[in-house]
Amino acid sequence: MKLLSRDPRLICELAFRPLALVFWSILGAKALNNGLARTPTMGWLHWERFMCNLDCQEEPDACISEQLFMQMAELMVSDGWKDAGYEYLCIDDCWMAPERDSKGRLQADPQRFPNGIQHLANYVHSKGLKLGIYADVGNKTCAGFPGSFGYYDTDAQTFADWGVDLLKFDGCHCDSVTSLADGYKYMSLALNRTGRSIVYSCEWPLYLKPFHKPNYTDIQYYCNHWRNFDDVYDSWESIKNILAWTTTNQKEIVDVAGPGGWNDPDMLVIGNFGLSWDQQVTQMALWAIMAAPLLMSNDLRQISPQAKALLQNKDVIAVNQDPLGKQGYCFRKGFSM
Numbered sequence: 477m478k479l480l481s482r483d484p485r486l487i488c489e490l491a492f493r494p495l496a497l498v499f500w501s502i503l504g505a506k507a508l509n510n511g512l513a514r515t516p517t518m519g520w521l522h523w524e525r526f527m528c529n530l531d532c533q534e535e536p537d538a539c540i541s542e543q544l545f546m547q548m549a550e551l552m553v554s555d556g557w558k559d560a561g562y563e564y565l566c567i568d569d570c571w572m573a574p575e576r577d578s579k580g581r582l583q584a585d586p587q588r589f590p591n592g593i594q595h596l597a598n599y600v601h602s603k604g605l606k607l608g609i610y611a612d613v614g615n616k617t618c619a620g621f622p623g624s625f626g627y628y629d630t631d632a633q634t635f636a637d638w639g640v641d642l643l644k645f646d647g648c649h650c651d652s653v654t655s656l657a658d659g660y661k662y663m664s665l666a667l668n669r670t671g672r673s674i675v676y677s678c679e680w681p682l683y684l685k686p687f688h689k690p691n692y693t694d695i696q697y698y699c700n701h702w703r704n705f706d707d708v709y710d711s712w713e714s715i716k717n718i719l720a721w722t723t724t725n726q727k728e729i730v731d732v733a734g735p736g737g738w739n740d741p742d743m744l745v746i747g748n749f750g751l752s753w754d755q756q757v758t759q760m761a762l763w764a765i766m767a768a769p770l771l772m773s774n775d776l777r778q779i780s781p782q783a784k785a786l787l788q789n790k791d792v793i794a795v796n797q798d799p800l801g802k803q804g805y806c807f808r809k810g811f812s813m
């Protein structure tokens with residue numbers, strides 16, 4: 477496949493390995509057995525575009541609030557996103573109140589989410605969509621809100637009670653790789669014990685860097701997808717770094733992907749400010765080929781028709797959502813004109 481970039485370091489020809497496929501069918505994928513994410517998760521996640529904007533006084537349309545998610549939910553249905561496959565509307569960090577409630581449960585910030593998460597989940601479900609939420613395996617989230625350490629069962633049950641459908645579990649403020657592994661595993665089992673179907677999105681391998689090698693046998697057994705590398709930013713430099721890391725490490729990661737468990741190179745930043753048109757096309761193509769979760773982080777209220785058409789391109793989405801779930805790999809690097 478020819479890519480639209482002129483950057484020689486990036487141009488890869490991608491292919492699927494027939495031999496690996498044979499071994500794969502014999503051994504079988506040992507992905508998390510919750511019946512979810514049989515193809516890569518598709519949806520919207522607030523982080524890259526809206527980050528930790530808490531200022532609803534000055535920026536009411538850009539702060540992390542229930543209004544933001546309700547507006548996105550409406551647009552996901554009215555503008556064809558849901559029909560294209562984008563199903564999960566996901567909250568990232570900064571939704572919480574600074575303290576747990578008197579029973580030790582997480583609570584949404586009362587000013588920004590005056591009706592609470594359960595109300596938002598009901599609203600999102602009424603639109604035929606699913607709701608994702610965010611928490612952290614350590615003592616605090618990356619932005620400093622309450623972490624789940626010591627509360628894994630409570631938090632899993634709270635999310636299940638609210639009707640949450642996906643948990644992105646971050647890895648900040650965790651003091652050792654043992655606590656990291658134990659926490660990620662424990663939360664997976666705690667979610668399972670609630671009996672609710674909740675996609676489990678991990679950042680476990682990312683937080684093992686740079687000194688520890690991820691054990692992908694373990695990771696795919698406990699997680700539906702996992703972040704391996706740094707956060708994406710709205711820049712070509714960031715996309716290039718993610719692709720370079722993926723290519724360099726493809727021997728370890730490509731064969732791990734399959735129905736129920738995916739490598740997650742982070743969000744699609746298409747429709748924002750930092751990528752040229754060719755670069756946006758390249759991100760879409762490469763994320764499709766990498767069998768990546770397609771989680772957009774953009775503003776659906778103001779997105780160009782061109783970016784929208786790219787993100788909703790049926791043929792590219794079909795490559796990403798192929799039921800066989802084989803992740804493509806970089807076959808050759810070189811110039812392409």
Ligand SMILES: *[C@@H]1O[C@H](CO)[C@@H](O)[C@H](O)[C@H]1NC(C)=O
Nearest residue numbers: 614615625649650651652655
């Ligand atoms: C959380 O903090 C406590 C007290 O400092 C510490 O013992 C514990 O190991 C920390 N947990 C993690 C996951 O870092």
Ligand SMILES: *[C@@H]1O[C@H](CO)[C@@H](O)[C@H](O)[C@H]1NC(C)=O
Nearest residue numbers: 509510511668671672673674
């Ligand atoms: C919990 O795990 C069991 C065994 O792997 C699986 O059969 C079941 O579907 C899981 N339940 C949920 C709600 O994920």
Ligand SMILES: *[C@@H]1O[C@H](CO)[C@@H](O)[C@H](O)[C@H]1NC(C)=O
Nearest residue numbers: 689690691692693694695697
């Ligand atoms: C990875 O984890 C699995 C399951 O816990 C274990 O059997 C295996 O030995 C581990 N692999 C390495 C290289 O540590």
